[in-house]
Amino acid sequence: MRPFAYRRATDARAAVAALSEQPNAMYLGGGTNLVDLMRLGVIAPEALVDVTRVASDTVEETAGGGLLIGAGVRNSDLAAHPVVRRRYPMLAQAVLSGASGQIRNMATVGGNLLQRTRCSYFQDVSKPCNKRQPGSGCPAVEGDHRNLAIIGHSAACVATHPSDMAVALAALGTSVHVEGRHGARQVTMPGLHRLPGGEPDRDTVLDPGDLITAVELPALPFAARSRYRKVRDRASFAFAVVSVAAALDVAGGVVRDCRIAFGGLAHVPWRAELAEEALRGSPATEAEFARAADAELARARPLPENGFKVPLTRNVLVRTLTELAETP
Amino acid sequence: MTTTTPSSVGSGLDRVEGLDKVTGRARYAFEYSPRDLAYAVPVQAAVARGEIRAVDVDAVLKYPGVIAAIWYGNAPRLASDDGGELAVLQSPRVAYRGQYIGVVVAETLQDAREAAGLVRVEYAAERHDVELRADHPGLYRPEVVNPDFPADVEQGDPDAALAAAPIVVDAVYSTPAEHNNPMEPHATVAAWDGDGLTLHDSNQGASAVRDTVAALFGMPPANVRVISPHVGGGFGSKGLPHPHVVLAALAAKQVGRPVKLAVTRQQMFAVTGYRTPTIQRVRLGADAGGRLTAIVHEAFEQSSTIKEFAEQTTVPTRMMYAAPDRRTTHRLVRLDVPTPSWMRAPGETPGMFALESAMDELAIACRLDPVELRIRNEPETDPESGLPFSSRNLVACLREGARRFGWAGRDPAPGVRRRGRLLVGTGVAASTYPVYRRPSRASVRAEPDGRFTVRIAAADIGTGARTVLTQIAADALRAPVDRVRVEIGDSALPTASLAGGSMGTASWGTAVVRACEALLEELDRRGGDLPAGGVEADADTSEEIRGQRRFARHAFGAQFAEVGVDVDTGETRALRLLGVFAAGRIVNPKTARSQFVGGMTMGLSMALLEESVMDREFGDYLNHDLAQYHVAACADVRDIEALWVEEDDPHLNPMGSKGIGEIGIVGTAAAIANAVHHATGVRIRDLPIRLDKLVR
Numbered sequence A: 001m002r003p004f005a006y007r008r009a010t011d012a013r014a015a016v017a018a019l020s021e022q023p024n025a026m027y028l029g030g031g032t033n034l035v036d037l038m039r040l041g042v043i044a045p046e047a048l049v050d051v052t053r054v055a056s057d058t059v060e061e062t063a064g065g066g067l068l069i070g071a072g073v074r075n076s077d078l079a080a081h082p083v084v085r086r087r088y089p090m091l092a093q094a095v096l097s098g099a100s101g102q103i104r105n106m107a108t109v110g111g112n113l114l115q116r117t118r119c120s121y122f123q124d125v126s127k128p129c130n131k132r133q134p135g136s137g138c139p140a141v142e143g144d145h146r147n148l149a150i151i152g153h154s155a156a157c158v159a160t161h162p163s164d165m166a167v168a169l170a171a172l173g174t175s176v177h178v179e180g181r182h183g184a185r186q187v188t189m190p191g192l193h194r195l196p197g198g199e200p201d202r203d204t205v206l207d208p209g210d211l212i213t214a215v216e217l218p219a220l221p222f223a224a225r226s227r228y229r230k231v232r233d234r235a236s237f238a239f240a241v242v243s244v245a246a247a248l249d250v251a252g253g254v255v256r257d258c259r260i261a262f263g264g265l266a267h268v269p270w271r272a273e274l275a276e277e278a279l280r281g282s283p284a285t286e287a288e289f290a291r292a293a294d295a296e297l298a299r300a301r302p303l304p305e306n307g308f309k310v311p312l313t314r315n316v317l318v319r320t321l322t323e324l325a326e327t328p
Numbered sequence B: 001m002t003t004t005t006p007s008s009v010g011s012g013l014d015r016v017e018g019l020d021k022v023t024g025r026a027r028y029a030f031e032y033s034p035r036d037l038a039y040a041v042p043v044q045a046a047v048a049r050g051e052i053r054a055v056d057v058d059a060v061l062k063y064p065g066v067i068a069a070i071w072y073g074n075a076p077r078l079a080s081d082d083g084g085e086l087a088v089l090q091s092p093r094v095a096y097r098g099q100y101i102g103v104v105v106a107e108t109l110q111d112a113r114e115a116a117g118l119v120r121v122e123y124a125a126e127r128h129d130v131e132l133r134a135d136h137p138g139l140y141r142p143e144v145v146n147p148d149f150p151a152d153v154e155q156g157d158p159d160a161a162l163a164a165a166p167i168v169v170d171a172v173y174s175t176p177a178e179h180n181n182p183m184e185p186h187a188t189v190a191a192w193d194g195d196g197l198t199l200h201d202s203n204q205g206a207s208a209v210r211d212t213v214a215a216l217f218g219m220p221p222a223n224v225r226v227i228s229p230h231v232g233g234g235f236g237s238k239g240l241p242h243p244h245v246v247l248a249a250l251a252a253k254q255v256g257r258p259v260k261l262a263v264t265r266q267q268m269f270a271v272t273g274y275r276t277p278t279i280q281r282v283r284l285g286a287d288a289g290g291r292l293t294a295i296v297h298e299a300f301e302q303s304s305t306i307k308e309f310a311e312q313t314t315v316p317t318r319m320m321y322a323a324p325d326r327r328t329t330h331r332l333v334r335l336d337v338p339t340p341s342w343m344r345a346p347g348e349t350p351g352m353f354a355l356e357s358a359m360d361e362l363a364i365a366c367r368l369d370p371v372e373l374r375i376r377n378e379p380e381t382d383p384e385s386g387l388p389f390s391s392r393n394l395v396a397c398l399r400e401g402a403r404r405f406g407w408a409g410r411d412p413a414p415g416v417r418r419r420g421r422l423l424v425g426t427g428v429a430a431s432t433y434p435v436y437r438r439p440s441r442a443s444v445r446a447e448p449d450g451r452f453t454v455r456i457a458a459a460d461i462g463t464g465a466r467t468v469l470t471q472i473a474a475d476a477l478r479a480p481v482d483r484v485r486v487e488i489g490d491s492a493l494p495t496a497s498l499a500g501g502s503m504g505t506a507s508w509g510t511a512v513v514r515a516c517e518a519l520l521e522e523l524d525r526r527g528g529d530l531p532a533g534g535v536e537a538d539a540d541t542s543e544e545i546r547g548q549r550r551f552a553r554h555a556f557g558a559q560f561a562e563v564g565v566d567v568d569t570g571e572t573r574a575l576r577l578l579g580v581f582a583a584g585r586i587v588n589p590k591t592a593r594s595q596f597v598g599g600m601t602m603g604l605s606m607a608l609l610e611e612s613v614m615d616r617e618f619g620d621y622l623n624h625d626l627a628q629y630h631v632a633a634c635a636d637v638r639d640i641e642a643l644w645v646e647e648d649d650p651h652l653n654p655m656g657s658k659g660i661g662e663i664g665i666v667g668t669a670a671a672i673a674n675a676v677h678h679a680t681g682v683r684i685r686d687l688p689i690r691l692d693k694l695v696r
């Protein structure tokens, strides 16, 4: 048996302190990803510090008109929250499209953001994987990568970030509240997750022991007209092949502003800044939406087995924006 | 005196063990814990081909709680060793990645698992070959295909007939490897008592497991007892004992304690069988009226290097449609892959996907309605053997299905129907499954309190077998069902055939009826005088079955599908499925419907989702869990209906029943693929039909 310690923290400082005392400890959210990875032998923490009671019931409006969501809030509660549903529908839809009811009841905001890739090789300790074992190689490049990255990947790793929620948060420009050894700070999304480069073992810019305490959504009135569209092989309980989170601000047939992010394409929830730029000030027409998609996807470098994601992403973006433009 | 007990056969009796199951009282193999139990966790090969040089056992033995680490170098030798899949730890050779090459036994599951992960194995790895190709140099013609059909059958001159045919369809179809994923993974608890061995095991036939294990350990079958009262699904994957059963027994023998071994979901993708991938070329020649003149169906498939498993993929083509000139063949290649095995309707399922897709292509080529095309090619007698069909109601199923589904007036033009962002289309395919019956024995006892106890080593793998046998016995005894108790799932009971080949009810039911008849005779003879210990009678159906008249016996069905394909994404969902089946007398409409609907759901899953991905570099099936290997979820199954036509066939068995466990999956994938073509104009010939094949 491989024993590990378990303790529960009720406030952020205590949690951070607990982790700095024990180098091989990890925070435990709902455990829906972490416990699976322990069972698979991908990770073997000596201690788990349960942080589900840290900020587990905060969903507060901020002075600036945004929303502060505690890291311990369960995915189900987040998706059902009336303010989230009204003002940030893409977020509620993204969370609801993920996993299953049972898993969402357990999963927390913090854990969802930091879930690991679903790359098969990463999850199988009998095989090499640069993310799991730096320097061991990346069999996915030559092997199975149908559902891996087409953009922003490196020779060292072609994995995708699997979270749906993170795609909506990246589109919204969410600020992630972090408590670390040296105090509190904020990291803005996109920017929490990092591209693999030569260090695919690092998913995010966080340092060991950093605790996510909350995510803060900015005031973004036009996000009330937003949606999340997830494309998947199975009708439910499947990770995205491609997904898009989009918000559109249209006045007089012209795009005043927009937010677009993609899931299933990259090592990070991929904020489509080029597409956004191409759209601002353009007529809200299908042709312009397609041009914006192409502007973003010009950077795509699909692998032999996942080239289909390029037209798929284009179609899904065009369709989503068209539907948003048609929404009164 | 005449008693009028209403017939129970034909009524939707609830599962007799339903309450036990929903309350958790029903115990499954892994839940048995004999005293002094130890846990076994297998070690799997990390190379796809090669030889084991050494295993560092000492390091493992130092781990706390470890009782033994067993591998080829220190394993007891089995009495019979055919070098095959069950010759566990009998050779240093590795035939496929994930093969069981060792086992660690420890005081707890956790210790065993951790220690198994620490086992260091030194291999001499060799280059492996894991890729099925239709031009593989290693392809050969097997002696027979499962269970005992000739590999090739030719009648007339199909090449000449094809050359002369005004209309020809010539297409290659492929189906991927697919894995059975019953809810309950395989598990065995093995306990030796001197020369006797007791196995609590999850399987589809306790008698067969007993015989196989007894032979391997060189014991008389009577020394082995296999107990399996409840089984959480099998679909064929528990039809034959797999290596874990032998490994558990062997480990228990070595350590002298009972041993519990559960196959993990991940391990199931290596060691408990799967449906071989197939590549199939179908050529159909027809006249302008759509009458088939030639049928050629060639299948290419794989097996492992340690066992020849030859799926009977083109066998259903031999009896489906009339055509004077025909050829059906099978070619097999032995690769460094796990050994394939049975998966619901082996042979029929992949074979009918190809044939029924090709029939759809032919209907289009002939500008004929696909229902009409099939009706025109309905044979009078079995095209291969010339034997009469005991009953064949494919046409009735097609007609009834067409009526219920609203087929009439269907516009054949592909790619023209829109419902919002969906392209919508409909498709049809025929379905069939052979009617088998195997010898079995049964006993029945009239108890002094007026109840009856029926005993037979049948298996209920979730199908409702225990329930229907209760109904069959009740009718045969002219007693109400609540006076009949059926004991199954134990090799100590009268020997019975497998729950496989959709022959359970027919085989076991015959034996039960004959035993009940014998008992009634005996009771008659005694004129109502029942001794204190009750009266027992038994039956053995070997002779009856050997002597049965020769007929072509098959069940038939028609599958209708409506699909929606998202124009933007290519996501395909089955909007509506209807299956109409002709399967003799339906013994229990409630459990029967579950079988049909379950089979169709599995067919839907095969059509749209299921694929075991072979990793060329490592040589294993990569997506080895239920998050990665997609089985249809509830949201995929929107509207599914199964019906049956009345069929009165006197040439089957005392119940007049045909098997229903497998036919539901046959043809579903073709109906869906045909509907996808109707919806989009795109013909998908390689399963599964995933969005990457449709997105533009």
Ligand SMILES: Cc1cc2nc3c(=O)[nH]c(=O)nc-3n(C[C@H](O)[C@H](O)[C@H](O)COP(=O)(O)OP(=O)(O)OC[C@H]3O[C@@H](n4cnc5c(N)ncnc54)[C@H](O)[C@@H]3O)c2cc1C
Residues within 6 Å of the ligand: A026, A027, A028, A029, A030, A031, A032, A033, A034, A035, A036, A051, A071, A072, A075, A097, A098, A099, A100, A103, A106, A107, A108, A109, A110, A111, A112, A113, A114, A115, A116, A162, A163, A164, A165, A210, A211, A212, A213, A237, A238, A239, A240, B627
């Ligand atoms: C079968 C299956 C299907 C799924 N399908 C989807 C899907 O379709 N879409 C989708 O988006 N997700 C899906 N998921 C993933 C699921 O969303 C994540 O497992 C879940 O969100 C993780 O949250 P958790 O609280 O359980 O995290 P945990 O498993 O507890 O933790 C995950 C990681 O986050 C760290 N962590 C947790 N909380 C904090 C914190 N506050 N600060 C710092 N670090 C922290 C942990 O140390 C760990 O490394 C699926 C999961 C499964 C098992």
Ligand code: SF4
Residues within 6 Å of the ligand: A117, A119, A120, A121, A122, A128, A129, A130, A131, A132, A137, A138, A139, A140, A141, A148, A156, A157, A158, A159, A200
């Ligand atoms: S893609 Fe990344 S996670 Fe997958 S095998 Fe390569 S390095 Fe590992």
